[in-house]
């Protein structure tokens with residue numbers, strides 16, 4: 001627990017703690033300290049330096065860090081989260097100051113429980129874990145991937161109001177196949193190729209059992225940025241045994257579905273009237289496709305018909321049955337079509353004339369001007385989501401999308417783009433990022449003591465998020481509420497979750513609260529300073 005409040009300690013607190021004189025005489029309020037933080041923040045000449053500055057602040061004065069994040073969310077998110085966190089991970093060896101989070105390496109197998117006991121906090125309620133194999137769209141960053149659990153958990157607190165001491169970032173170090181890192185003298189992880197197969201699975205299994213043994217069955221474990229050959233397997237393996245979800249599959253599905261639901265109010269179409277084309281058929285795309293299909297089914301469309309509206313393109317082209325370039329495996333099978341093979345996304349778009357185009361393949365520039373213009377020709381209001389992260393991996397920029405469609409597209413992206421001025425009108429692109437979802441879902445799960453995270457939770461969260469989009473937001477081109485409302489979004493998602501899980505008997509926190517929203521709000525961490533002066537101070541003398 002970090003209780004340092006710096007120059008905000010009052011005279012009494014300084015005397016009680018024996019630190020009077022160890023800091024200058026001026027006593028500042030948290031607001032005044034924030035002015036200093038923001039002044040320093042703006043003085044930094046680039047975002048990576050701003051990231052380093054904020055990480056140091058988090059280390060030094062946690063409450064001030066969270067206050068800054070809460071009050072300047074829109075400005076801070078691109079630094080502590082995507083895109084800058086991506087660069088920070090790539091340069092972790094240089095930016096590394098003090099370790100943050102728990103590093104469990106394959107060399108420690110057999111001792112993971114004892115290592116968890118080394119973590120100073122005892123009441124951990126949420127873990128974000130990665131093995132660093134697919135960090136954003138940047139690939140295998142091994143132990144440098146720790147920046148992601150650290151960043152995600154900062155948002156648990158800043159956006160979801162979860163107490164920082166209850167959050168534990170974990171990096172499972174099983175080596176890396178990234179040659180550059182293996183030759184990097186500053187690399188902080190094990191310099192060996194990734195462990196695979198049974199040894200890897202046993203290691204993850206030991207991690208799961210140790211986490212639950214140490215922190216209990218209700219401890220929420222969020223899988224983040226695993227390679228997709230492991231992500232889907234672990235989700236299936238653990239979803240009914242533990243309180244766990246995969247953010248890249250399920251959280252992303254939820255935020256993208258919310259964006260689609262809100263976009264329907266602009267296009268005036270029914271969900272099942274759309275033709276979806278996905279560039280990518282991995283964790284994000286498959287997760288979104290499955291949730292969209294589930295939403296169509298809830299509206300009365302058959303599973304077969306729902307899937308028939310969803311087309312996917314992977315690294316080998318359009319996913320069709322019997323394609324000559326190799327088979328179709330895993331969840332892709334559900335969306336494979338009886339159709340001739342088509343290799344290029346441009347040809348797929350020309351042939352299928354989608355109403356909704358979603359990119360999550362980390363192929364920068366994949367939405368070419370030709371594709372964007374055609375989307376504008378086929379549709380009065382084309383829906384275009386370029387979800388790959390960080391910004392350097394985006395399928396197109398917001399400006400490219402608006403320009404090619406004369407401002408008619410409904411656009412969202414995984415990493416933020418600034419508003420775009422076109423023909424005298426200002427367009428506000430949405431940030432289609434799972435950060436709108438996982439903090440609220442985590443808040444609800446933790447508050448209600450949910451044991452298993454069902455898919456329905458993500459569908460209902462998507463609807464709760466879409467319901468918060470006002471007509472004014474839509475008129476500005478937004479399919480998500482502005483980022484400065486994201487804490488309130490989390491409260492609404494968690495409240496909806498609480499209503500559902502108590503109704504369905506899935507909550508374990510008793511007694512059942514009568515007013516769910518009040519109950520959720522009562523769990524929210526506020527970063528105001530604590531008072532360390534006992535009520536009886538000065539102590540009565542005998």
Ligand SMILES: NC(=O)C1=CN([C@@H]2O[C@H](COP(=O)(O)OP(=O)(O)OC[C@H]3O[C@@H](n4cnc5c(N)ncnc54)[C@H](OP(=O)(O)O)[C@@H]3O)[C@@H](O)[C@H]2O)C=CC1
Pocket residue numbers: 134135136137138227228247248249252255279280281282283284285313314315316317359360361362363387388389390393413414415432433434435
């Ligand atoms: N906005 C958000 O909230 C989120 C964004 N993302 C972003 O989405 C991106 C993908 O993540 P994720 O789905 O987890 O990654 P995966 O590795 O699971 O999937 C990547 C997919 O892209 C496909 N692909 C690769 N190259 C091409 C190509 N040239 N043409 C078409 N498809 C291609 C792969 O094909 P194949 O199957 O053949 O290998 C695979 O299906 C990342 O940039 C990530 O940051 C992820 C989660 C959340």
Ligand SMILES: CC(=O)C(=O)O
Pocket residue numbers: 082135136137225247248388389414433434435
């Ligand atoms: C946002 C996120 O989770 C990703 O890009 O992986």
Ligand SMILES: [Mg+2]
Pocket residue numbers: 136224225247248
């Ligand atoms: Mg992720």
